[in-house]
Amino acid sequence: xxxxxxxxxxxxxxxxxxxxxxxxxxxxxxxxxxxxxxxxxxxxxxxxxxxxxxxxxxxxxxxxxxxxxxxxxxxxxxxxxxxxxxxxxxxxxxxxxxxxxxxxxxxxxxxxxxxxxxxxxxxxxxxxxxxxxxxxxxxxxxxxxxxxxxxxxxxxxxxxxxxxxxxxxxxxxxxxxxxxxxxxxxxxxxxxxxxxxxxxxxxxxxxxxxxxxxxxxxxxxxxxxxxxxxxxxxxxx
Amino acid sequence: xxxxxxxxxxxxxxxxxxxxxxxxxxxxxxxxxxxxxxxxxxxxxxxxxxxxxxxxxxxxxxxxxxxxxxxxxxxxxxxxxxxxxxxxxxxxxxxxxxxxxxxxxxxxxxxxxxxxxxxxxxxxxxxxxxxxxxxxxxxxxxxxxxxxxxxxxxxxxxxxxxxxxxxxxxxxxxxxxxxxxxxxxxxxxxxxxxxxxxxxxxxxxxxxxxxxxxxxxxxxxxxxxxxxxxxxxxxxx
Numbered sequence: 001x002x003x004x005x006x007x008x009x010x011x012x013x014x015x016x017x018x019x020x021x022x023x024x025x026x027x028x029x030x031x032x033x034x035x036x037x038x039x040x041x042x043x044x045x046x047x048x049x050x051x052x053x054x055x056x057x058x059x060x061x062x063x064x065x066x067x068x069x070x071x072x073x074x075x076x077x078x079x080x081x082x083x084x085x086x087x088x089x090x091x092x093x094x095x096x097x098x099x100x101x102x103x104x105x106x107x108x109x110x111x112x113x114x115x116x117x118x119x120x121x122x123x124x125x126x127x128x129x130x131x132x133x134x135x136x137x138x139x140x141x142x143x144x145x146x147x148x149x150x151x152x153x154x155x156x157x158x159x160x161x162x163x164x165x166x167x168x169x170x171x172x173x174x175x176x177x178x179x180x181x182x183x184x185x186x187x188x189x190x191x192x193x194x195x196x197x198x199x200x201x202x203x204x205x206x207x208x209x210x211x212x213x214x215x216x217x218x219x220x221x222x223x224x225x226x227x228x229x230x231x232x233x234x235x236x237x
Numbered sequence: 238x239x240x241x242x243x244x245x246x247x248x249x250x251x252x253x254x255x256x257x258x259x260x261x262x263x264x265x266x267x268x269x270x271x272x273x274x275x276x277x278x279x280x281x282x283x284x285x286x287x288x289x290x291x292x293x294x295x296x297x298x299x300x301x302x303x304x305x306x307x308x309x310x311x312x313x314x315x316x317x318x319x320x321x322x323x324x325x326x327x328x329x330x331x332x333x334x335x336x337x338x339x340x341x342x343x344x345x346x347x348x349x350x351x352x353x354x355x356x357x358x359x360x361x362x363x364x365x366x367x368x369x370x371x372x373x374x375x376x377x378x379x380x381x382x383x384x385x386x387x388x389x390x391x392x393x394x395x396x397x398x399x400x401x402x403x404x405x406x407x408x409x410x411x412x413x414x415x416x417x418x419x420x421x422x423x424x425x426x427x428x429x430x431x432x433x434x435x436x437x438x439x440x441x442x443x444x445x446x447x448x449x450x451x452x453x454x455x456x457x458x459x460x461x462x463x464x465x466x467x468x469x470x471x472x473x474x
Contacts, residue, residue: 049296049305056293056312059286065341066334068286069323075293076316079309086306097303104302 028135028218033202033211034143041089042099043107043201044137044156048082049100050107051130054114054122058165061119070164071123077161078130084155088148106200113193120172120179121186123165124233128187129194130160131229135222136198169233184235191226191237198222265372265455270439270448271380278326279336280344280438281374281393285319286337287344288367291351291359295402298356307401308360314398315367321392325385343437350430357409357416358423361470364399364406365424366431368466371397372459373435406470421472428463428474435459 034040055075062068089096114129116122138156141149173180204211230237271277292312299305326333351366353359375393378386410417441448464474 045306046302049302049309052309053293053297053305056290056296060290060294064334065283065286065337068290069282069319069334069337072286072289072316072319076313076320079313079316082306082309083313097301097306100302100306 028139028221029142030136030139030202030214030218031143032214033204034140035201035203037144037148038089038092038094038099039103039203040137040140040144040201041085041092041152042096042103044152045082045085045089045096046100046104047107047133047137047197047201048078048085050111051126051133052078052082054111055126057115058119058122058126061122062168063119067119067168070168074126074130074160074162074165077159078126081134081155081158085152088152088155106197110193110197114190116186120169120183123169124183124186125190127162127166127169127233128190128226128229129197130162132191132194132222132226133198133201134160135225136201139218139222140201166232173234180235183233184230187230187235187237191223194226195219265376265458266379267373267376267439267451267455268380269451270441271377272438272440274381274385275326275329275331275336276340276440277374277377277381277438278322278329278389279333279340281389282319282322282326282333283337283341284344284370284374284434284438285315285322287348288363288370289315289319291348292363294352295356295359295363298359299405300356304356304405307405311363311367311397311399311402314396315363318371318392318395322389325389325392343434347430347434351427353423357406357420360402360406361420361423362427364403364470365427365463365466366434367397367399369428369431369459369463370435370438372462373438376455376459377438403469410471417472420470421467424467424472424474428460431463432456 035043052075055071055078059068059071059075062071086096086100089099110129114125116125134156138153141152141156143149144152169183173183202215227237272280289312292308292315296305296308296312299308323333323337326336347366351362353362371393375390378389378393380386381389406420410420439452467474
């Protein structure tokens with residue numbers, strides 16, 4: 001059992017005070033847990049493809065043309081990240097498709113478990129998971145070498161362009177008071193599944209005690225960002 | 238009854254001889270049938286959004302990570318067209334979401350009818366319909382005014398980036414001999430539904446005889462391009 005996974009979530013207050021530009025989490029460094037570049041990029045590229053697939057599904061089931069258009073912006077951002085990471089895989093000279101195929105299991109499992117009952121749950125899944133996973137992979141990119149480190153980090157931390165989607169979710173909750181409690185519950189469930197997928201990105205060493213000592217505080221930060229995202233929607237994490 | 242819709246398809250030979258760079262159809266001019274800029278852009282933007290939705294669905298149901306990645310390239314191209322056309326709507330100062338909402342019926346109908354039974358049919362739908370619709374809207378853009386004419390045309394005729402998807406379809410047919418006849422039939426059905434959707438983009442005047450005299454030869458060209466796309470896959474149109 002990995003201890004950090006059971007860690008309590010931090011209080012929302014501190015996270016809410018931070019402005020978007022000085023998010024501590026983007027300084028996180030998980031370089032001791034970075035797999036080799038092929039595995040890193042294959043998993044990262046497939047995760048972004050999965051986020052894109054899920055957002056596309058939200059586009060399809062969104063009720064209005066305007067909602068579709070707003071969500072499409074976020075879908076495009078995930079797709080662009082996927083394409084860039086895929087391009088990095090090709091630069092390495094590996095068979096990018098085969099590499100993703102080998103490392104898709106955790107993302108496929110995540111996808112099955114987080115479809116959601118309607119477009120609001122599916123949109124929330126993507127908002128929460130995309131942020132968490134981008135930040136986890138960015139923290140891991142510290143362990144890559146040379147230019148790839150810089151490029152991968154820049155790709156992963158590119159703006160998700162999900163403001164319009166988040167505004168839509170806020171509107172939906174405003175016009176339906178029963179929605180917020182349901183989404184709050186859904187958000188907690190998504191956190192669990194997202195953490196499992198984030199964990200899949202890490203390569204653990206032999207010394208479990210030492211690993212835990214580094215990962216625990218890192219995930220505390222990542223979870224604080226999750227809380228901040230929930231706060232932004234007025235949801236209790 | 239609109240006559241051109243019943244027109245016979247031209248022979249494939251002539252179309253196959255043309256190189257991609259000198260496609261006659263991109264010189265088509267349907268300016269007499271161009272609706273006002275808001276209606277034109279609303280329909281065009283929603284059609285591209287629909288093509289994106291459908292391609293995203295193909296990404297989701299494609300069997301391998303490599304296939305997903307290849308189809309995602311084409312999906313990205315549709316999405317980029319949607320975003321650009323949506324941006325043009327906003328430039329006009331209209332409520333872009335509401336405008337698309339008002340004009341989505343024909344595209345929604347098209348989507349319902351052309352889902353296909355598996356990823357190969359869905360991919361073929363998109364390959365065939367996207368080309369036909371891009372070219373129809375490009376021909377209609379001749380009736381727009383000022384810079385919008387140039388920009389809309391450039392957006393619509395941007396490369397679809399579907400080479401990798403088409404290669405996948407060709408591979409699938411090679412490894413399963415029973416697939417080609419099924420896809421040939423599906424392609425014919427898609428042509429009918431696509432023509433209905435293309436027709437929805439046109440605004441007809443009072444003089445039906447005159448309309449038919451212009452539209453007939455234009456659609457002959459558009460259908461010749463459809464035949465060229467079928468040829469490219471080794472399918473009889």
